[in-house]
Amino acid sequence: MTAILLFGLFFLLVFLNVPVAISLGLASITILxxxxxxxxxxxxxxxxxxxxxxxxxxxxxxxxxxxxxxxYAGISKRLIDFANVCVGHRKNGxxxxxxxxxxxxxxxxxxxxxxxxxxxAILIPALVKNGYPKNVAAGLxxxxxxIGIIIPPSIAFIxxxxxxxxxxxxxxxxxxxxGIIPGLLLxxxxxxxxxxxxxxxxxxxxxxxxxxxxxxxxxxxxxxGKEIASAFYKAIWGLLIPIIILGxxxxxxxxxxxxxxxxxxxxxxxGLFIYRDLKPKHLPNILIxxxxxxxxxxxxxxxxxxxxxxxxxxxxxxxISEAMLAxxxxxxxxxxxxxxxxxxxxxxxxxxxxxYLLVPxxxxxxxxxxxxxxxxxxxxxxxLAIGLFTPPVGLNLYVASGIARIPLKDITRGTIPFLIASIxxxxxxxxxxxxxxxxxxxxxx
Amino acid sequence: MxxxxxxxxxxxxxxxxxxxSVITFANVLSRYFLNSSISFTEEITVNLFxxxxxxxxxxxxxxxAHLGFSLIFDTVQGILKHFMTILVAFIMIxxxxxxxxxxxxxxxxxxxxxRMTPALGWPQWIFTSMMPLGAMxxxxxxxxxxxxxxxxxxxxxxxxxxx
Amino acid sequence: xxxxxxxxxxxxxxxxxxxxxxxSYDLNMSVTVGNSSTWFIAAEQLAEDVAAATDGRIQISxxxxxxxxxxxxxxxxxxxMNGTTDMSYHSTIIYSIxxxxxxxxxxPFLFADLEDxxxxxxxxxxxxxxxxxxxxxxxxxxxxxxxxxxxxxxxxPVQGPEDLQxxxxxxxxxxxxxxxxxxxxxxxxxxxxSEVFTALQQGTIDGQENxxxxxHSSQLAEVQKYITMWNYSYDPLILGINKDLxxxxxxxxxxxxxxxxxxxxxxxxxxxxxxxxxxxxELKEAGxxxxxxxxxxxxxxxxxxxxxxxxxxxxxxADLLNSFR
Ligand code: NA
Ligand code: NA
Numbered sequence: 001m002t003a004i005l006l007f008g009l010f011f012l013l014v015f016l017n018v019p020v021a022i023s024l025g026l027a028s029i030t031i032l033x034x035x036x037x038x039x040x041x042x043x044x045x046x047x048x049x050x051x052x053x054x055x056x057x058x059x060x061x062x063x064x065x066x067x068x069x070x071x072y073a074g075i076s077k078r079l080i081d082f083a084n085v086c087v088g089h090r091k092n093g094x095x096x097x098x099x100x101x102x103x104x105x106x107x108x109x110x111x112x113x114x115x116x117x118x119x120x121a122i123l124i125p126a127l128v129k130n131g132y133p134k135n136v137a138a139g140l141x142x143x144x145x146x147i148g149i150i151i152p153p154s155i156a157f158i159x160x161x162x163x164x165x166x167x168x169x170x171x172x173x174x175x176x177x178x179g180i181i182p183g184l185l186l187x188x189x190x191x192x193x194x195x196x197x198x199x200x201x202x203x204x205x206x207x208x209x210x211x212x213x214x215x216x217x218x219x220x221x222x223x224x225g226k227e228i229a230s231a232f233y234k235a236i237w238g239l240l241i242p243i244i245i246l247g248x249x250x251x252x253x254x255x256x257x258x259x260x261x262x263x264x265x266x267x268x269x270x271g272l273f274i275y276r277d278l279k280p281k282h283l284p285n286i287l288i289x290x291x292x293x294x295x296x297x298x299x300x301x302x303x304x305x306x307x308x309x310x311x312x313x314x315x316x317x318x319x320i321s322e323a324m325l326a327x328x329x330x331x332x333x334x335x336x337x338x339x340x341x342x343x344x345x346x347x348x349x350x351x352x353x354x355x356y357l358l359v360p361x362x363x364x365x366x367x368x369x370x371x372x373x374x375x376x377x378x379x380x381x382x383x384l385a386i387g388l389f390t391p392p393v394g395l396n397l398y399v400a401s402g403i404a405r406i407p408l409k410d411i412t413r414g415t416i417p418f419l420i421a422s423i424x425x426x427x428x429x430x431x432x433x434x435x436x437x438x439x440x441x442x443x444x445x
Numbered sequence: 446m447x448x449x450x451x452x453x454x455x456x457x458x459x460x461x462x463x464x465x466s467v468i469t470f471a472n473v474l475s476r477y478f479l480n481s482s483i484s485f486t487e488e489i490t491v492n493l494f495x496x497x498x499x500x501x502x503x504x505x506x507x508x509x510a511h512l513g514f515s516l517i518f519d520t521v522q523g524i525l526k527h528f529m530t531i532l533v534a535f536i537m538i539x540x541x542x543x544x545x546x547x548x549x550x551x552x553x554x555x556x557x558x559x560r561m562t563p564a565l566g567w568p569q570w571i572f573t574s575m576m577p578l579g580a581m582x583x584x585x586x587x588x589x590x591x592x593x594x595x596x597x598x599x600x601x602x603x604x605x606x607x608x
Numbered sequence: 609x610x611x612x613x614x615x616x617x618x619x620x621x622x623x624x625x626x627x628x629x630x631x632s633y634d635l636n637m638s639v640t641v642g643n644s645s646t647w648f649i650a651a652e653q654l655a656e657d658v659a660a661a662t663d664g665r666i667q668i669s670x671x672x673x674x675x676x677x678x679x680x681x682x683x684x685x686x687x688x689m690n691g692t693t694d695m696s697y698h699s700t701i702i703y704s705i706x707x708x709x710x711x712x713x714x715x716p717f718l719f720a721d722l723e724d725x726x727x728x729x730x731x732x733x734x735x736x737x738x739x740x741x742x743x744x745x746x747x748x749x750x751x752x753x754x755x756x757x758x759x760x761x762x763x764x765p766v767q768g769p770e771d772l773q774x775x776x777x778x779x780x781x782x783x784x785x786x787x788x789x790x791x792x793x794x795x796x797x798x799x800x801x802s803e804v805f806t807a808l809q810q811g812t813i814d815g816q817e818n819x820x821x822x823x824h825s826s827q828l829a830e831v832q833k834y835i836t837m838w839n840y841s842y843d844p845l846i847l848g849i850n851k852d853l854x855x856x857x858x859x860x861x862x863x864x865x866x867x868x869x870x871x872x873x874x875x876x877x878x879x880x881x882x883x884x885x886x887x888x889x890e891l892k893e894a895g896x897x898x899x900x901x902x903x904x905x906x907x908x909x910x911x912x913x914x915x916x917x918x919x920x921x922x923x924x925x926a927d928l929l930n931s932f933r
Pocket of ligand 1: 150
């Protein structure tokens with residue numbers, strides 16, 4: 001009963017256009033109030049404060065800040081140039097450039113929309129110029145951006161580890177490594193899906209304003225060794241970031257949180273002194289932008305912690321797990337059921353909320369049927385990464401539609417081939433644990 | 446008024462995020478280059494993190510950055526839309542008021558108990574009070590943006606009739 | 609604002625006219641560590657005993673891993689003080705965050721061995737501690753045991769203060785411990801416990817200090833070779849209940865709780881001690897080298913940190929300190 005009221009109220013508020021964070025918080029305190037009266041609401045600030053003031057979650061603002069700095073520092077432009085001289089001349093070269101750049105950027109950014117923002121402005125016009133319909137171009141960018149939370153570093157993995165740690169020990173470092181192969185698989189799938197797209201007549205969809213941006217990208221031309229070397233040299237400072245982050249974490253030099261802070265200062269140095277696109281006067285705006293992005297995530301984390309307090313104390317997790325296990329104990333069916341539930345939930349709410357809502361409920365079921373927690377973390381994250389580009393609520397979609405200047409409903413159709421490809425990869429990851437476990441096991445994580 | 450508020454918000458978040466980054470980075474450096482860890486300063490960072498969240502949330506309200514589901518809201522028109530706008534504002538204010546009210550309680554009880562931060566021995570309530578204060582800023586911003594959206598609607602309405 | 613004098617998940621009257629004797633309670637109890645710990649098992653026994661003695665009128669739900677306080681044990685204690693959580697097992701180190709006088713129990717080399725702690729906590733000192741905790745809004749239903757904190761490291765057997773020089777040791781994020789380890793000449797560092805294993809494995813830090821139970825359950829033997837059994841700091845558990853709640857209960861209910869708590873604490877301590885012997889054997893088998901300092905070596909450690917007593921005597925209170933000496 002409490003469960004129905006809690007979830008019912010939450011979705012009612014969400015549908016009214018109340019921000020997700022506040023819907024989570026208000027649904028929760030309503031339950032607290034109905035059960036125990038005013039005085040129990042003292043929990044609200046206490047639990048929120050305790051949850052937000054976490055050293056582990058501190059990686060989130062730093063990875064976000066590093067991402068914003070890199071946008072200002074011109075790192076993404078150089079990564080795109082490098083990918084272009086390497087593979088731009090091939091058949092469907094521009095798709096390869098897009099996905100490879102997304103992979104590069106995913107390895108330095110922890111967030112999906114940040115990845116979209118960083119690569120979309122240049123690559124959407126370039127894709128259109130090369131004959132891809134505008135909605136397909138935007139769809140490819142939105143779905144490529146999802147790789148951002150699967151390839152480490154990843155805000156999603158950090159939050160999953162924090163939430164899951166209540167039930168089973170799991171480290172951020174292991175999840176980071178476990179995301180690499182699934183992230184690469186997703187990239188391959190997106191490239192394959194793009195090959196099935198029918199190209200249009202270039203001129204029809206291509207506006208002159210876009211051509212200036214796209215003109216800087218000479219897709220289709222075979223580059224000389226010298227050009228490749230030069231582009232590599234320019235991009236090297238960006239390409240070093242993942243090596244510093246991952247090398248630093250796995251080499252025992254710093255914790256994931258510290259790695260994020262190091263990435264901030266590294267990107268700052270590159271932007272200020274090497275690329276010089278970044279000026280000290282940009283710093284206040286960079287810090288403010290990063291703060292707002294952080295606050296949006298952390299307000300959800302704080303409010304969701306009250307929500308999971310109720311899920312825990314009202315034993316809602318147990319009730320739902322028991323109900324689910326009563327339907328079937330078949331591992332394959334349960335995984336399928338969970339996948340479908342996650343795809344639906346992921347369409348409506350963001351990944352961070354979904355972790356707080358669903359990990360306490362789903363993880364015990366997974367442990368019960370013998371699913372490895374790392375595999376679960378990865379497939380849940382991939383699932384919610386798909387949610388980033390499915391309507392009605394999909395952050396990547398919003399960012400991509402803003403950049404491409406086309407309405408959300410038009411983009412949606414353009415994402416369909418990539419959605420299908422991603423779901424196939426999702427099923428592979430769900431049913432083949434080795435895809436997530438093999439690499440961390442190999443490295444002894 | 447709005448500009449003063451923005452100045453306060455911007456100063457606070459720039460200070461918070463800047464300090465957090467510097468302390469964490471300095472921590473890495475100190476561990477490797479000095480033989481003395483300053484890890485106890487991590488206490489400052491995690492507390493500033495809460496300030497960052499609530500003051501940043503206030504800027505987020507103004508910028509319309511908080512994630513939501515606007516599909517239904519976008520399709521309704523006229524009086525219903527006005528009603529929904531007010532209802533959402535009211536609901537958001539309700540939530541942040543709870544943070545203000547019970548956060549204030551938490552601050553008061555920490556003052557009464559003389560609670561100190563464990564590593565540095567600073568008064569905890571100074572940090573804690575940033576949560577209700579940030580929530581207060583959020584309330585002001587919600588009222589401001591709601592009034593603004595009404596003004597915009599009204600202007601749009603006028604524009605429609607004259608053309 | 610309103611005050612937090614009552615609250616929590618409690619008191620649905622059993623239908624009758626609010627007769628205190630018949631009042632029903634549905635209490636939440638928080639435990640810092642996981643559900644295979646002695647803390648949790650003893651708390652569950654407490655819940656069963658109390659339910660049995662009251663025909664289910666007083667229900668206690670036990671939650672592990674600080675689930676009730678966003679994973680933050682400091683907030684967990686604060687919630688028991690404010691009454692948003694009803695009961696808990698928390699270590700005194702966490703309580704000392706809320707009231708620094710309680711740090712006296714962690715004072716270095718204050719107790720020689722477990723018998724010493726049993727006597728002290730059952731005596732005048734234990735009563736003084738309960739008074740302080742009561743001032744903070746919590747009634748103590750007795751003490752359990754987290755254990756003596758022992759030192760592990762990957763560098764060398766630590767036999768005297770000279771072996772601690774510049775050793776990077778992870779310690780609790782509490783100023784007394786920082787001061788203490790600085791006096792030793794070590795390089796103390798604080799770190800979320802969930803990161804300690806990886807940090808030890810990768811050499812980010814050299815060592816850490818914790819009771820045997822924690823060392824064992826976190827499988828530190830995989831990453832730490834040496835352990836020094838120096839009993840340098842004792843960590844009792846406090847079985848606490850929000851004071852306003854407890855005072856509002858009938859004398860009969862209070863008695864039931866006190867008796868069941870005494871049993872639960874005895875059980876927890878027994879389990880902890882039995883377990884510790886087994887755990888030490890297993891750690892040895894896993895290749896850890898145990899070192900038991902001689903009396904002379906312990907004296908050298910004690911000498912090295914004498915300034916801590918000078919500095920903290922005022923913080924803890926001289927009378928309180930003397931009641932344990
Ligand atoms: Na990433
Ligand atoms: Na979605």
